Amino acid sequence: MAVLFLALAIFICLGSVKMGIGKLNEPGSGLMPFGGGILLGILSLADLLIRNVSRIKGDEIGFKGVRWSRLLLIMITLFAFTLLLPILGYLITTFLVMLFLYKCIEPQKWWVALSCALLSTILTYLLFGVALKTFFPEGIFSLQ
């Protein structure tokens, strides 16, 4: 991660210079981001040095034992919700996504998955769509 932050720091510094740092008595838009970028760079370098040169054991949980397939499925499902919502509308998209989460990530019996998906879709629609008057896309079936 420290390498990524170092790259971000360089990007921020370059972007800030482009924006204009200004003078100290007339600070430009890029002054604070430039300072932030420099600080981020120094700290990322320090983190890299501590971990690689002095070989002090990090305090990270690490990625050992992570069930990547489940994580990936959830991430894809979340993005799928964003893509499907304008096409299928709220009710159908939510029902399908919830059914998938209940049935495929931590598999439940069909009746549990179906009833949980149906209930959560209806209740959230009543709360957000009806009570809080959130406008949801209707989708191709004009169903909300």
Place this chain on the structure above:
Amino acid sequence: MEFLGNIVYGFQVAGQPINLLYCFIGVLIGTLVGVLPGIGPAGAISLLLPVTFHIPPVSAIIMLAGIYYGSMYGGSTTSILVNIPGEATSVITCLDGYQMARQGRAGPALGIAAFGSFIAGTLSVIGLMFLVHPLANVALRFGPPEFFALMCLGLILVTYLTRGSMIKALIMAVFGIILSFVGMDIFTAQQRFTFGIPQLMDGVGLIPLVMGLFGISEVLINIGSSAPQEILKTKIQNLFPNFKDWKQSIMPIFRGTGLGFFLGILPGAGAITSPLMSYAIEKKLSKSPEKFGTGAIEGVAGPEAANNAASGGAFIPLLSLGIPPNMMMALLLGALMIHGIFPGPFFIKKYPELFWGTVVSMYIGNGMLLILNLPLIPLWVRVLKIPYRILFPLILLFCLIGVYSVNNSLFDVALMIFFGILAYFLRRSGFELAPLVLAFVLGPIMERTFRQSLVISGGSFSIFIQRPIAAASLLIAFTLLCFSLIRYIKRK
């Protein structure tokens, strides 16, 4: 007399049926998330931030504050019955609370935790009422350099008190400040790091950010490695502690209250450190310290009082200076800013309804929590049994719809998912998220005060040294950084 009048006014505001309802909803959700280990108060407040758009600011803040102090109550239930702290603030309660439960004394342990929390919560609200006004008057003399220096100190303190690497915490703080720069510059209206995306012109939204960081990432962390938990099969009886229990607990409760309240005011992790300190003090003062860790009721009473008092104390710097001392207060500040309200020295004069209404609602909320926590403990035990596999899709759904409902924007939803995934990798790599959120909320204020200070001084940094409060704050911050460096060299 004016003070009494204000309290009566506060009761008039907080006593309105709609505010009572939101207070009840807040403490109920707070207790619930305190009980459920899968989601914390930060996650719950993040989930409910979108809902606050649709309700008046007073009701919104009353509800969100209720979640914060309510979670302090609920956290103790899991510590005592499951030996898993519902919240980081209840870690120390596990030591003696769980041992008491194993000895068949779960009732008195839960009872004293609830009564101790009630006493501490109530006293801290009274302390809050007395301290905010004088502090706000002092803050009237503060200029941009003082505010900038105080915010720097707050951020350094938060990073200093994090459990892991301070460098990583500082990286998170700087990253949070940089994220807050995205959007239009407040002075020149120039666009910064928007990449031509119109939705980013107003900056990164607080709601997509915090919902991603705490809602989505929490689910990803839990679902990636779910460990089954066992609930102690014990009969819960005698929730009202007996005379002996009270005699042993009353002084630890008062000491914990004082300690928690003053540590809560200081920037940093007051609610987390105060129970630990309270436990250490009680053990030191006890005539039989060897009983600690084997089921001493003082080891439950003191820390539980401390963490609740700290939650009351934490409101003082937020409401009087506009500086949140911890992440939860940063979220509350964000909620106020969503409604166009900026806390600070003029907050009480400009928004008396909001200030006195919220403060008095906290007093009422503490009463509600006592009622919720004693007779409803069997219900909370049942809630504990809800499997995470049923809960996690609901949390995800609330995140998705919640963030969408704010601006009807799918871009915000995608942004939240991005931050959720980023937070997952950050947490796995040992980065803590609290400094990021605090810095993100403080970032725009820090930039404004820093640039104003430079303009006032004609571009000279000496303005931060010439003013005593600013100089002292920066000196303390610098000393803390030096301490951290010395600690690291010694450890090496």
